[in-house]
Amino acid sequence: MRSSLAIRAVGVAVGAALLQLVMITAFSWPVARMAPRDVPVIVTGPQAAAVAVRLDRERPGAFAIETRRDEAAARAALENREAYGAIVTAPPGPKVLTASAASPVVAQQLGAMAAQLGQRAAAPAAPVQDVVAADPDDPRGAGFGALALPLIMSGLAAAVLLTFAVPSAAWRAAGVLLFAVLGGFGVAALAQGWLSLLPGSYLTLAGVMSLTVLAVTGTVAGLGAVLGRAGIGIGSLTLLLLGNPLSAATSAPELLPQPWGAIGQFLPPGASATLLRSAAFFDGADAAGALTVLGAWAVAGFALLGVGGLRARTSDEGVRDREPAMA
Structure with a gap:
């Protein structure tokens, strides 16, 4: 008996230590390896080609450079989330355009690059204009990132509670839907009202929040309905240990090691951060991909809940059919 308990204690301790290492790696590694990788940047003006060559030579692989016909086209690209910044060349000197609403971290890096452009031209630092600015109450995006x-x-916790407290898969699905609506509208009111982190339409932001909660809670509850506790564990670890660190909510997908930055956009946390930025700051520009990802996860979650409900019903019918025979 004592040896069995000792083996169990050692096994739990070793497993917990390994999980600790995995969690620290998952959350710390993307931040420690953060650097620009093919960040979309626009160059325009008479010296656009020379600036593009210089950037590619001095920072190879850092920027995906595109040329536009003029400053107006460059501004439109930033407003449509086609690029994070732009360098406008002109005889008086270069000018840097940023969109801190898309990523305050990238905007800061482009601002530092503006100072370097000015030094090369033996002139003051190139002026920086923020075309699509972050919320003035959250200029560095720290509050926005803390929402993720x-x-x-909370979505994971709701899925666990619903799984163990509500035996019926149908009522569990109803609980998921109700929680998504209440949670989404509540979080949106908190983020936009008291905390003042997000501008834009309250109903639109609440819809994005609700869809995020629906994708997370529905998926984990659905996996729990089909696979039991193992499903809850798989769903929780996937969304928490992979989805959250790879969401780029505090940076940008192009700053994370690849292909992990791109993979993160196919998970609910990353898609949610992208969709929230588009809805709050860019009038929905470039929102289709993230909206599709969240919708697909939500549909998959309810499909899994349906499968779990059918399986439970079949099992119950089998038990009832055997009871008369046993009697």
């Missing part, structure tokens, strides 16, 4: 983890964790 609680939103995911």
Whole structure:
């Protein structure tokens, strides 16, 4: 008996230590390896070609450079989320355009690059204009990034509670839907009202929040309905250990090691951050991909809940059919 308990204690301790290492790696590694990788940047003006060559030579692989016909086209690209910044060349000197709403971190890096452009031209630092600015109450995006983890964790907690407290898969699905609506509208009111982190339409933001909660809670509850506790564990670890660190909510997908930055956009936390930025700051520009990802996860979650409900019903019918025979 004592040896069995000792083996169990050692096994739990070793497993917990390994899980600790995995969690630290998952959350720290993307941040420690953050650097620009093919960040979309626009160049325009008479010296656009020379600037593009210089950037590619001095920072190879950092920027995906495109040329536009003039400054107006460059501004439109930033407003449509086609690029994070632009360098406008002109005889008086270069000018840098940023969109801190898309990524305050990238905007800061482009601002530092503006100072370097000015030094090369033996002139003051190139002026920087923020075309699509972050919320003035959250200029560095720290509050926006802090929304990601609680939103995911609360969705996971709701899925666990619904799985163990509601035996019926149909009523569990109804609980998921109700929680998504209440949670989405509540979080949107908190983020836009008291915390003042997000501008834009309240109903639109609440819809994005609700869809995020629906994708997270529905998926984990659905996996729990089909696979039991193992499904809850798989769903929770996937969304928490992969989805949250790879969401780029505090940076940008192009700053994370690839292909992990791109993979993160196919998970609910990353898609949610992208969709929230588009809805709050860019009038929905470039939102279709993230909206599709969240919708697909939500549909998959309810499909899994349906499968779990059918399986439970079949099992119950089998038990009832055997009871008369046994009697």
